[in-house]
Amino acid sequence: MSRAARLLVAALRDPASVAGLGADDWTALLTAARAERLIGTLAVRFDPRAVPPAVARILADAAEGAAQERRAALWEAEMARRALVGLGVPVVLLKGTAFVAAGLDAGRGWAIGDLDILVPRDALPAVERALIVAGWEWVKADAYDDAYYRRWMHELPPLIHRTRDRMIDVHHTILPPTARPTPDAAALIADALPLGAAAGGGLSMLSPADMVVHAAAHLFADGDMAGGLRNLWDIDRLLREFGDADAFWETLAARAALHDLASPVRRAVRLSADLYGTAVPPGWSGRPSGDALYRRRLLARDGWGRQRYPFTRLGFYVRSHWLRMPPAMLARHLWTKARRGKQ
Numbered sequence: 001m002s003r004a005a006r007l008l009v010a011a012l013r014d015p016a017s018v019a020g021l022g023a024d025d026w027t028a029l030l031t032a033a034r035a036e037r038l039i040g041t042l043a044v045r046f047d048p049r050a051v052p053p054a055v056a057r058i059l060a061d062a063a064e065g066a067a068q069e070r071r072a073a074l075w076e077a078e079m080a081r082r083a084l085v086g087l088g089v090p091v092v093l094l095k096g097t098a099f100v101a102a103g104l105d106a107g108r109g110w111a112i113g114d115l116d117i118l119v120p121r122d123a124l125p126a127v128e129r130a131l132i133v134a135g136w137e138w139v140k141a142d143a144y145d146d147a148y149y150r151r152w153m154h155e156l157p158p159l160i161h162r163t164r165d166r167m168i169d170v171h172h173t174i175l176p177p178t179a180r181p182t183p184d185a186a187a188l189i190a191d192a193l194p195l196g197a198a199a200g201g202g203l204s205m206l207s208p209a210d211m212v213v214h215a216a217a218h219l220f221a222d223g224d225m226a227g228g229l230r231n232l233w234d235i236d237r238l239l240r241e242f243g244d245a246d247a248f249w250e251t252l253a254a255r256a257a258l259h260d261l262a263s264p265v266r267r268a269v270r271l272s273a274d275l276y277g278t279a280v281p282p283g284w285s286g287r288p289s290g291d292a293l294y295r296r297r298l299l300a301r302d303g304w305g306r307q308r309y310p311f312t313r314l315g316f317y318v319r320s321h322w323l324r325m326p327p328a329m330l331a332r333h334l335w336t337k338a339r340r341g342k343q
Contacts, residue, residue, distance in 0.1 A: 028303030035305035040066030040109035
């Protein structure tokens with residue numbers, strides 16, 4: 001583990017751990033936090049009187065930036081709601097926008113980028129048309145990329161609004177259909193919970209257990225785990241917020257099994273407990289030897305914001321593609337991308 005990553009994890013777990021840090025350690029901590037998109041989270045967890053004045057100013061700027069992102073994200077969700085409300089289809093907010101719309105602790109300090117929504121697959125054509133009428137435009141001009149998204153991905157090609165310059169990702173499930181796990185998208189939507197008037201009405205969010213499942217899927221079953229400390233922090237916050245509810249852990253186990261994601265969910269819970277001190281029931285904790293490599297990948301950030309351990313990163317990059325596609329399809333895809341890159 002790099003010292004910067006260790007400082008960041010310790011600061012998130014216990015803000016008092018930063019007492020006595022020198023200038024170099026503060027620089028490493030803040031640089032790593034910015035690279036992991038966690039600096040806004042640090043800003044809302046630290047008492048500005050308990051840190052050096054220069055650090056307090058940096059964190060105040062980060063907190064204001066996160067607040068602005070929160071307002072922009074909620075407004076973008078409202079614009080999407082207005083564009084889609086006439087269709088009469090369920091629209092589920094995902095990730096950071098859902099967290100802030102619901103007032104969850106996981107949303108505090110979140111640096112929200114794209115708006116992610118989940119809709120039924122058979123509603124995709126109508127949803128896409130309504131968004132285009134409302135001012136969104138396609139980002140993927142390349143015909144191969146557009147066709148690849150539509151045939152093989154779990155979302156439409158990304159759309160960006162022509163005047164607000166904000167991206168929307170329209171999902172019909174939470175993992176590519178070619179991936180080995182097969183989440184039950186219909187169950188995700190059926191069990192989603194309505195959001196209140198603060199989100200404009202007509203929108204919903206995943207159930208608590210499904211939010212954890214989705215976060216674990218995003219971290220361990222879809223991608224190379226770049227920026228993984230942010231995703232793992234979301235899992236920690238969700239488990240702390242919902243973990244004491246009656247039958248939550250039994251429900252989480254059942255939903256993870258339903259969505260074919262039992263292994264990623266259990267790994268997410270174990271690593272959250274290991275790194276962030278999340279309280280979990282017996283049977284969910286532990287430190288299997290297989291988790292060590294995932295831990296190494298999560299803690300690769302150095303004090304310059306760079307990712308260390310190149311061979312580990314390469315292995316997880318290859319793994320991310322392997323998870324998404326069968327071998328023959330992966331070979332064709334990489335060959336096509338390589339040829340197009342040369343052209």
